[in-house]
Amino acid sequence: MTALAARRMGVRVAVLDPDPHCPASAAAEVMVADHRDEHALGEFGSRVDAVTFDHEGVPVAAIARLERAGVTVAPGSAAALMAIDKAAARRRFAELGLPVPRFVVARDPDAILAFGDDAGWPVVAKAASGGYDGRGVRVVERDDVTDAWAALGPGPVVEERVPFEAEVSVLVARRRDGSTAVYPPVATMQHDGMCVEVSWPAPLPPALATAATGLAAEVAQAIGVVGVLAVEMFVVDGRLLVNEVATRPHNTGHLTIEAFTTSQFEQHLRAVLDLPLGSVEPLRPAAAMINVVGSPDGCDPLDRLAEALAVAGASVHLYGKPPRPGRKLGHVTALAGTVPEALSVARAAANRLNGVAAEQGARS
Amino acid sequence: MTALAARRMGVRVAVLDPDPHCPASAAAEVMVADHRDEHALGEFGSRVDAVTFDHEGVPVAAIARLERAGVTVAPGSAAALMAIDKAAARRRFAELGLPVPRFVVARDPDAILAFGDDAGWPVVAKAASGGYDGRGVRVVERDDVTDAWAALGPGPVVEERVPFEAEVSVLVARRRDGSTAVYPPVATMQHDGMCVEVSWPAPLPPALATAATGLAAEVAQAIGVVGVLAVEMFVVDGRLLVNEVATRPHNTGHLTIEAFTTSQFEQHLRAVLDLPLGSVEPLRPAAAMINVVGSPDGCDPLDRLAEALAVAGASVHLYGKPPRPGRKLGHVTALAGTVPEALSVARAAANRLNGVAAEQGARS
Numbered sequence: 001m002t003a004l005a006a007r008r009m010g011v012r013v014a015v016l017d018p019d020p021h022c023p024a025s026a027a028a029e030v031m032v033a034d035h036r037d038e039h040a041l042g043e044f045g046s047r048v049d050a051v052t053f054d055h056e057g058v059p060v061a062a063i064a065r066l067e068r069a070g071v072t073v074a075p076g077s078a079a080a081l082m083a084i085d086k087a088a089a090r091r092r093f094a095e096l097g098l099p100v101p102r103f104v105v106a107r108d109p110d111a112i113l114a115f116g117d118d119a120g121w122p123v124v125a126k127a128a129s130g131g132y133d134g135r136g137v138r139v140v141e142r143d144d145v146t147d148a149w150a151a152l153g154p155g156p157v158v159e160e161r162v163p164f165e166a167e168v169s170v171l172v173a174r175r176r177d178g179s180t181a182v183y184p185p186v187a188t189m190q191h192d193g194m195c196v197e198v199s200w201p202a203p204l205p206p207a208l209a210t211a212a213t214g215l216a217a218e219v220a221q222a223i224g225v226v227g228v229l230a231v232e233m234f235v236v237d238g239r240l241l242v243n244e245v246a247t248r249p250h251n252t253g254h255l256t257i258e259a260f261t262t263s264q265f266e267q268h269l270r271a272v273l274d275l276p277l278g279s280v281e282p283l284r285p286a287a288a289m290i291n292v293v294g295s296p297d298g299c300d301p302l303d304r305l306a307e308a309l310a311v312a313g314a315s316v317h318l319y320g321k322p323p324r325p326g327r328k329l330g331h332v333t334a335l336a337g338t339v340p341e342a343l344s345v346a347r348a349a350a351n352r353l354n355g356v357a358a359e360q361g362a363r364s
Numbered sequence: 365m366t367a368l369a370a371r372r373m374g375v376r377v378a379v380l381d382p383d384p385h386c387p388a389s390a391a392a393e394v395m396v397a398d399h400r401d402e403h404a405l406g407e408f409g410s411r412v413d414a415v416t417f418d419h420e421g422v423p424v425a426a427i428a429r430l431e432r433a434g435v436t437v438a439p440g441s442a443a444a445l446m447a448i449d450k451a452a453a454r455r456r457f458a459e460l461g462l463p464v465p466r467f468v469v470a471r472d473p474d475a476i477l478a479f480g481d482d483a484g485w486p487v488v489a490k491a492a493s494g495g496y497d498g499r500g501v502r503v504v505e506r507d508d509v510t511d512a513w514a515a516l517g518p519g520p521v522v523e524e525r526v527p528f529e530a531e532v533s534v535l536v537a538r539r540r541d542g543s544t545a546v547y548p549p550v551a552t553m554q555h556d557g558m559c560v561e562v563s564w565p566a567p568l569p570p571a572l573a574t575a576a577t578g579l580a581a582e583v584a585q586a587i588g589v590v591g592v593l594a595v596e597m598f599v600v601d602g603r604l605l606v607n608e609v610a611t612r613p614h615n616t617g618h619l620t621i622e623a624f625t626t627s628q629f630e631q632h633l634r635a636v637l638d639l640p641l642g643s644v645e646p647l648r649p650a651a652a653m654i655n656v657v658g659s660p661d662g663c664d665p666l667d668r669l670a671e672a673l674a675v676a677g678a679s680v681h682l683y684g685k686p687p688r689p690g691r692k693l694g695h696v697t698a699l700a701g702t703v704p705e706a707l708s709v710a711r712a713a714a715n716r717l718n719g720v721a722a723e724q725g726a727r728s
Contacts, residue, residue: 004368007390010666010682010694026371027391261677261699276674283647283699302374310640313625318374330374335625335647 001257001317002054002249003027005265011273016044023319038062045071052227052272054248056084056129074176074226074272075247082223083247086157087128096222098215099241101234103159109149112158116142119160126159127152137193162241164234168202169252170216172229173267173277180220181267181277183260185212188232188252194328198252198289199339200259200282204235212240219245228253228268251291251328258315258333259287284335288342290350292330294323301329301353308332314349365621365681366418366613367391369629375637380408387683402426409435416591416636418612420448420493438540438590438636439611446587447611450521451492460586462579463605465598467523473513476522480506483524490523491516501557526605528598532566533616534580536593537631537641544584545631545641547624549576552596552616558692562616562653563703564623564646568599576604583609592617592632615655615692622679622697623651648699652706654714656694658687665693665717672696678713 003013003024013028020032031047033040035058042065045051050072053063063077082089087105094100104115105128116123125148127136139161140148149156167190171183185204189197204212216231219242223229230250234241253264262270262278270277292301300323301308308316318330330353334345367377367388377392384396395411397404399422406429409415414436417427427441446453451469458464468479469492480487489512491500503525504512513520532549549568553561568576580595583606587593594614598605617628626634626642634641656665664687665672672680682694694717698709 004371004391007368007684008682009669009680010684011669012390012684026376027368261679270673275670278673279676281677305373305375306639309634309642312643313645315625316373318372320371320374320376 001254001263002052002265002268005263006269009266009269011269014044014048016040023321026320036062038065041066042069045069045073050074050272052248052268053080056080056246058084060084075229076224076226079223079225079229080247082225082245085129086126086244087155089245090157090159092223093219093242098219098222099239101159101162101241101243103157105155106149106158107155109145112140112145112149112156113142115158116140116145122161124159124161125152126157128155128157135193162234162236164236164241165238166203166235167232167243168204168212168235168240169198169230169232169250170212171250171253171256171264171267172216172220172225172231173227173264173271174220174225174229175271175277176226176274178221179277180217181262181280182213182217183253183256183264183280184282185209185233186252186255194291194293194326196291196293197343198255199343200255200287201339203339205238208235208238208240215240215242227271228264251331254317254331255287255289255333257317258335259283285337286339286342287333287335288339288346289331289333290343290346291328292318292332292350292353294325294327294329295355296325297355298323298325299355301355304353304355307352308349311345311349311352313345316349316353318353365618365627366416366629366632369627370633373630373633375633378408378412380404387685390684400426402429405430406433409433409437414438414636416612416632417444420444420610422448424448439593440588440590443587443589443593444611446589446609449493450490450608451519453609454521454523456587457583457606462583462586463603465523465526465605465607467521469519470513470522471519473509476504476509476513476520477506479522480504480509486525488523488525489516490521492519492521499557526598526600528600528605530567530599531596531607532568532576532599532604533562533594533596533614534576535614535617535620535628535631536580536584536589536595537591537628537635538584538589538593539635539641540590540638542585543641544581545626545644546577546581547617547620547628547644548646549573549597550616550619558655558657558690560655560657561707562619563707564619564651565703567703569602572599572602572604579604579606591635592628615695618681618695619651619653619697621681622699623647649701650703650706651697651699652703652710653695653697654707654710655692656682656696656714656717658689658691658693659719660689661719662687662689663719665719668717668719671716672713675709675713675716677709680713680717682717 006013015024015028018034045066106112122141125140168185173181185202186200187202230246232243249264257263261281315333332346332350334342336342370377379388379392382398409430486505489504535547537545549566550564551566594610596607613628621627625645679697696710696714698706700706
């Protein structure tokens with residue numbers, strides 16, 4: 001989606017990917033190599049004006065190497081670390097005095113036991129790195145500590161299970177000079193740890209919405225990110241807690257393509273290329289986004305495109321990925337006068353793409 | 365832009381173009397060959413689910429050959445003829461009883477003289493085919509008839525010079541089953557025969573706006589177009605005259621990308637692929653589009669992207685074409701509460717891309 005936004009502005013994109021038919025190949029030149037291949041990454045960096053990343057799988061050391069080689073990298077290694085290493089991020093946020101859930105970075109299973117006995121069971125344990133869409137996150141009871149430790153790898157973040165009223169996300173684009181464009185908070189709904197539903201505006205009192213955008217901008221400045229930053233927060237007892245961040249265009253910002261004057265993808269490009277940031281004016285009073293996720297039968301949602309397009313007002317995005325159960329294959333966005341209307345349109349089209357009967361879909 | 369719209373929905377696009385680096389190559393596979401190469405066009409048709417065209421340079425006979433070979437072609441040859449051959453189109457529209465300027469298809473220079481002496485000088489003479497962006501159109505005085513005849517080729521359309529108050533365009537998407545989606549009329553401003561400025565809503569009384577959309581839908585049904593049809597009309601004395609049509613996404617519809625729920629490019633794809641048509645709900649009360657045209661100094665507008673993006677609310681599109689004086693290289697769209705506001709934002713950004721000082725730009 002970033003490549004499509006780039007092409008619209010006449011900006012050429014190259015992508016480093018081991019798969020020559022990766023989704024970005026639709027709108028970018030592909031240099032076929034793995035991002036963990038030091039030599040390839042160096043070669044790639046030398047060919048382009050600026051390098052950015054759309055996932056957290058790149059070793060921080062590799063980003064730092066690019067920086068030392070004089071390549072323009074955005075976000076830089078220090079900011080990217082906050083998305084790549086959850087333990088480093090949580091420690092840094094706590095140091096900065098940002099509100100975070102009560103947590104410990106566990107050095108051994110006993111540290112988890114001690115934390116849980118104090119904070120209450122169950123706790124939530126997250127792998128320090130490599131987690132994605134709910135993988136690498138476990139709700140851990142006292143009996144499961146040994147298993148969880150083995151599964152999550154060294155140094156997981158262990159935190160209190162927060163009884164949140166809502167989850168919200170705020171997207172911030174930040175340029176090298178510190179200027180920012182901040183989108184209003186969106187509400188996110190997770191299912192099995194994967195973001196499945198996003199709506200705007202988030203149902204927050206105005207003061208809390210303002211606090212959320214302020215908090216996200218504070219995080220962006222504190223970590224010196226260049227590009228788009230997504231700050232995911234819990235709302236607990238009318239207060240905000242920073243959960244985690246992503247230093248790239250994020251699933252919780254997909255609705256910005258239709259709902260705001262400038263999409264998160266264009267903002268990311270603008271920031272990475274050090275161009276003026278765009279307007280974050282909304283176009284309609286409300287918007288909703290639902291992910292299209294590979295169904296157990298392995299069907300391709302593209303085969304159901306006609307049914308989905310029959311839903312008036314639904315904007316359908318399919319990523320051209322081979323279908324696989326549980327894989328994010330696309331999303332649907334709808335704009336409307338109110339959130340329930342937008343959700344209803346987006347859900348109707350997404351259910352058709354997912355091959356889900358309407359009643360079943362309504363459950364999520 | 366059609367290829368970008370297709371990719372968003374996961375639809376794969378192949379393009380037949382003699383230039384492997386053509387703009388569509390950014391988002392489509394290119395089969396490198398000329399569209400007038402019969403063999404290549406046949407081969408291309410056999411590889412894809414449906415064929416469409418984004419210019420009027422394809423011989424009607426070639427389209428008919430594809431149809432006979434059983435390829436899904438949209439628009440078909442009969443509808444495409446209305447865009448490719450202005451003489452055939454004007455005769456057909458007159459037969460259908462549609463309001464058109466007074467005209468003659470001239471068989472010789474004497475026919476032009478006779479028409480002009482009767483209708484009044486100057487007249488407007490248009491090459492029957494091959495015209496584009498003002499090329500192939502001449503305002504002809506009695507003394508210029510011999511020159512004009514030589515320049516325009518056989519069988520030009522010669523018409524009265526219509527003292528129009530405004531030019532409007534209506535975009536219609538039509539499916540094979542006759543269902544249509546009709547956008548409200550836009551106002552167009554030409555300069556040297558090239559469309560340079562489009563704004564919505566067109567300043568028409570409500571009854572005339574309704575008449576314009578009705579007339580465009582009537583043309584779409586009459587010629588049986590499948591895909592997007594642009595119907596350009598003159599407003600004269602509060603009446604509408606059909607000027608000419610294009611059977612493809614059209615420059616006068618570029619603002620639909622931002623201004624309406626479904627863009628003309630997506631609608632064209634939906635119609636060509638026989639998918640349900642999308643909503644034509646506007647997102648804001650007004651919109652404007654200004655073309656970015658190659659300046660005499662041959663500068664690349666991409667080099668001025670930063671200046672243009674500093675204009676808040678401007679959506680910049682650059683096509684990745686090599687710059688050449690007078691060539692359409694991109695466009696800028698802005699949405700706003702009123703047409704003057706939208707025009708002002710779009711002009712400001714387009715002037716920066718065109719390297720035109722603000723005062724100069726205001727002239728156009």
